Amino acid sequence: MAARTPSYPPAATGGALEVDLAVVGAGVAGLYTALCARRANARVALVSRSPLSASASYWAQGGIAAALAADDSPELHARDTLAAGRGAARESAVRVLCGEAAECVLDLEGLGVRFDADGRGALSLGLEGGHSRRRVAHADGSATGRRITRCLSALAATDQGVEMVEEATAVALRTHEGRCVGLVASLAGEASVRPAVVEVRAPGVVLSTGGAAALWERTTNPPGAVGAGLNLAAAAGAALADLELVQFHPTALACGGGRDGFLLTEALRGEGAVLVNEAGERFVDELAPRDEVAIAIEAELRARPQARVRLDMRSIDPTRFPNVAAALGESGLDPRHEPVPVAPAAHYTMGGVATDLEGRSTVPGLFAVGECACTGLHGANRLASNSLAECLVFGRRAAAAALSEPPPTAAAPADRDFAAALEPPPAATRRALWRHAGLERTEVGLQVLARDSYPLARAIASTALARAESRGAHRRTDRPRADPVLDGKHFIVRPGQPPAPEPWD
Numbered sequence: 001m002a003a004r005t006p007s008y009p010p011a012a013t014g015g016a017l018e019v020d021l022a023v024v025g026a027g028v029a030g031l032y033t034a035l036c037a038r039r040a041n042a043r044v045a046l047v048s049r050s051p052l053s054a055s056a057s058y059w060a061q062g063g064i065a066a067a068l069a070a071d072d073s074p075e076l077h078a079r080d081t082l083a084a085g086r087g088a089a090r091e092s093a094v095r096v097l098c099g100e101a102a103e104c105v106l107d108l109e110g111l112g113v114r115f116d117a118d119g120r121g122a123l124s125l126g127l128e129g130g131h132s133r134r135r136v137a138h139a140d141g142s143a144t145g146r147r148i149t150r151c152l153s154a155l156a157a158t159d160q161g162v163e164m165v166e167e168a169t170a171v172a173l174r175t176h177e178g179r180c181v182g183l184v185a186s187l188a189g190e191a192s193v194r195p196a197v198v199e200v201r202a203p204g205v206v207l208s209t210g211g212a213a214a215l216w217e218r219t220t221n222p223p224g225a226v227g228a229g230l231n232l233a234a235a236a237g238a239a240l241a242d243l244e245l246v247q248f249h250p251t252a253l254a255c256g257g258g259r260d261g262f263l264l265t266e267a268l269r270g271e272g273a274v275l276v277n278e279a280g281e282r283f284v285d286e287l288a289p290r291d292e293v294a295i296a297i298e299a300e301l302r303a304r305p306q307a308r309v310r311l312d313m314r315s316i317d318p319t320r321f322p323n324v325a326a327a328l329g330e331s332g333l334d335p336r337h338e339p340v341p342v343a344p345a346a347h348y349t350m351g352g353v354a355t356d357l358e359g360r361s362t363v364p365g366l367f368a369v370g371e372c373a374c375t376g377l378h379g380a381n382r383l384a385s386n387s388l389a390e391c392l393v394f395g396r397r398a399a400a401a402a403l404s405e406p407p408p409t410a411a412a413p414a415d416r417d418f419a420a421a422l423e424p425p426p427a428a429t430r431r432a433l434w435r436h437a438g439l440e441r442t443e444v445g446l447q448v449l450a451r452d453s454y455p456l457a458r459a460i461a462s463t464a465l466a467r468a469e470s471r472g473a474h475r476r477t478d479r480p481r482a483d484p485v486l487d488g489k490h491f492i493v494r495p496g497q498p499p500a501p502e503p504w505d
């Protein structure tokens with residue numbers, strides 16, 4: 001991504017980088033937020049820990065959902081999103097997403113992202129589970145995320161108004177009289193070449209650090225997706241929400257080794273790939289909602305020791321899914337000749353830093369967008385391809401809102417740094433999350449997890465215990481039905497307090 005020599009920290013500001021907006025994380029949410037802020041001529045610092053290829057955005061396969069087709073409308077998109085959310089999606093957030101997603105996709109095109117087109121040059125829109133219309137824009141087949149992140153990062157890297165602070169991990173948020181006024185990032189690399197830390201001062205700080213699904217032992221996510229933004233925000237006093245709501249993808253590669261957990265996109269099943277059990281028999285409607293397919297696979301796997309479920313995609317032309325074919329090839333699997341082993345894996349965290357519809361957290365000056373945020377949009381189950389749309393729609397809104405924050409006072413003695421514990425989860429915690437907060441949960445198992453050594457795992461356990469019902473992706477075998485009292489409720493975790501259900505309008 002690097003195109004310019006970073007200039008931090010400027011001596012003139014006493015070692016701190018002073019900008020109009022600080023953005024943490026360079027996935028689609030962070031990159032687009034930064035570029036939107038540049039349109040208002042703001043100076044932006046983009047603090048990013050890992051290379052592009054290590055973000056979930058880069059790994060995204062399917063595409064972006066938006067009501068772009070002639071037979072579609074924001075109303076229909078909203079209806080599908082609300083249905084997927086199982087009575088827990090925040091309707092106002094759904095209306096914002098569905099009303100603004102199309103504009104954002106067209107904006108990406110204007111920025112240079114080339115989406116796949118049909119023979120007449122119109123956007124070719126895919127159909128995915130839960131969508132009543134063709135509305136998923138994709139690029140380069142199943143390499144949508146790669147195309148978008150490459151394009152946006154090239155724009156950010158060559159924009160003189162964006163200070164790229166790369167290989168930098170935000171480790172603390174800085175506040176002044178309760179307002180977030182910046183952050184501290186630790187820098188990788190030779191101490192002789194760059195300082196060990198950089199301070200960034202800005203009236204608004206946007207967290208776009210991605211989700212937390214890599215906390216679970218089996219995951220489709222990059223290893224860094226362990227909720228860094230949640231820890232940073234919580235340490236500074238911000239509320240988190242919906243931590244118990246986690247989507248499990250049914251078909252992740254189950255082959256051990258480096259490619260274990262690689263996502264085998266739903267589009268394969270849409271094109272005719274079928275799931276077969278140990279006996280070679282089909283056992284589920286492959287196009288049923290994700291949670292149902294995942295549970296059916298899990299039941300087959302538990303039926304017998306060493307049981308396997310395989311995805312038979314021999315009827316599909318692998319050249320249409322080049323990144324899938326490449327990943328399988330790396331694992332020594334040839335999908336043209338043999339069905340490939342699959343199993344569910346943690347895929348998407350619906351919860352995150354609690355925000356309003358402009359990305360504001362409960363700490364003034366601190367914002368969150370993308371997968372690390374929780375606007376309540378997804379409710380208890382994310383509709384496929386709504387998350388990239390969310391990164392764009394709410395990134396644009398957060399950029400505008402953050403730029404209206406009052407300027408910070410000059411560095412003052414009353415400034416406080418709230419450092420977050422950002423150690424990766426131990427293997428035992430990841431196993432415990434998979435076992436006790438996986439596809440099926442019980443009160444007894446969650447109580448075990450509530451005593452885990454890792455704070456975020458304990459917070460997940462306590463919200464999963466508090467949501468004493470089954471709803472969408474949250475399945476409590478001891479509470480198999482949805483509790484109407486919890487319709488429209490989000491479990492909010494404020495520092496030092498137990499989770500509390502709140503209605504959001």
Ligand SMILES: Cc1cc2nc3c(=O)[nH]c(=O)nc-3n(C[C@H](O)[C@H](O)[C@H](O)COP(=O)(O)OP(=O)(O)OC[C@H]3O[C@@H](n4cnc5c(N)ncnc54)[C@H](O)[C@@H]3O)c2cc1C
Pocket residue numbers: 024025026027028029030047048049050051054055056057058059060061062063064065144145168169170171208209210211220221222224225228229263347348369370371372384385386387388389391
């Ligand atoms: C395999 C896969 C396929 C998917 N397919 C689709 C799809 O087709 N359509 C769809 O809508 N969604 C899809 N998703 C979900 C979607 O990709 C993500 O929800 C979305 O990309 C999240 O974007 P983000 O910008 O919020 O976070 P990310 O893209 O994860 O970026 C987070 C960034 O924050 C950085 N970071 C983290 N912590 C720190 C820190 N402390 N300091 C500095 N930087 C930090 C990371 O290095 C990274 O650059 C998929 C996800 C996966 C894993």
